[in-house]
Amino acid sequence: MIRRYPPALVAGAAITVFMIVVSLAAPWLSPWPPNVPDVGAILEPPSWRHPAGTDALGRDILSRILWGGRASLGVAIGIVALSVGLGALLGAAVALAGGWIDTLVMRLVDIALSIPAIVIALALSAALGPSLGNLVLVLGLLGVPFNLRLFRSETLSLRERPFIAASRAMGAGFAALLGRHILPNLAPVIVTFASAALGSALVMASALSFVGLGAQPPTAEWGAMIFDGRTTIMYEWWCAVLPGLAVALSALGFILLGDGLRDWLDPRHEAR
């Protein structure tokens, strides 16, 4: 039987793989070094020499977009690994444990979710000092409560399945239930959700870099590049618009990939 892949999955996977490969290959693909100013080529429009133009310091925009992908995509992946990974692990553990642990943790999650995350992210990033590492830490940890709640409810329905009861009746302990049955069965949901979350993590990280709390000059990063290009956007549009397109295209790729994975891994969609 040939299984047809949903179009969203194909498109999303193609865009995502393209963006990641191109970013990883930046040292070989970039026509210019990303951080070397050239006073002879300031704010040049796109041309054969500079396919995406140059910025106010004469740096090649295309090279900076390619290098910036490493920072921007790397940060997004780090944030998602932390927030979805930790959230899924804690959510599954809390749901499986049940009782007062579950009640206590969920009240804490309610409190955490009632605090505006972006304000906390701004304050914490400023307090810890702006850097990409701190950005990952702050945005990653701030995403944990939301993911914890999501994967807790997934686990609650998983927990009632007969194969879990069979394992419990056999005498399987907490760690065995979690590691052998719950987490492997959550894996498709985790992968799907992580992929969609990459899109919003990328946008969020770019936004914080835009306000100066992420990448520091001269590091190439998409959000920081948009910030650098904002003053000239009405005339030398390529400085801000082209990195913005890179953010938008990557986010679209991640979201399509997430949608496609959800459709593809959901057994109820298999019949079509």
Place this chain on the structure above:
Amino acid sequence: MNTVLALEGLGVTYRRRAGLFGAATEVKALSDVSLHVEASECVGIIGESGCGKSTLAGVAAGLIDAGAGRVRIAGELMPRQSRSRPLAARRALQLVFQDPYGSLDPRQRIGAIIAEGLTIHAPAGDHHDQVLAVLAAVGLSGDFINRLPHQLSGGQRQRVALARALVVEPRVIILDEPTSALDLSVQAQILNLLLDLQAARGLGYLLISHDIDVIRHLCHRVIVMAAGRIVEAGPTADVLGNPQMPYTQRLIAAAPSIPGLVA
């Protein structure tokens, strides 16, 4: 006599609250249920949906806390808290579920599913030979080890569920509607397999079913339950042939009978 499972005056009460501020109502899922299963004996439980059959299985299997009464497995008294039940007792009593789709982890291979009990109860050593032996005992070949549950038919899946129970060498198995999800011809095969295994290993069975024919085929004694209580009990021929209680008479009259299928 060699009693492998005894329930004495078992009671379970669920408290339900209607909304956050509603009054709590108590539902008695089981009250004052006593029964015993001997080695090499099959005891059947019949009753309508919601009569407490599955709660009974859950308490006996250590999945639900007993509110009142005692559970003894192979003579040993179980703690009321299901989670403090000793491992040796979990080994002695095994459970086979109704739904052969849901009772096998869809992401584990058959070999791992069957070996799980061994990894819990006999962690040392290689389990491969034991898994092969028990697969053969339930009539499946060794190449099933590497398959996934969704590649198996319903009957094959129920054989795997049985193999998972048998591999730890239990004294008593609770069979919760073991054939109701299967085709009629497969049902007969599984029932005959259950009889063969009982004869070879001296297993005690507690068989929960609403299929009168299955009960008649397998069980030495029958217990009739309604609303969490035992309303009638006795040898199978007496209870099914000459029911005393009106409830039992209605239950038996309501069952569709296919003569000659299992006899």
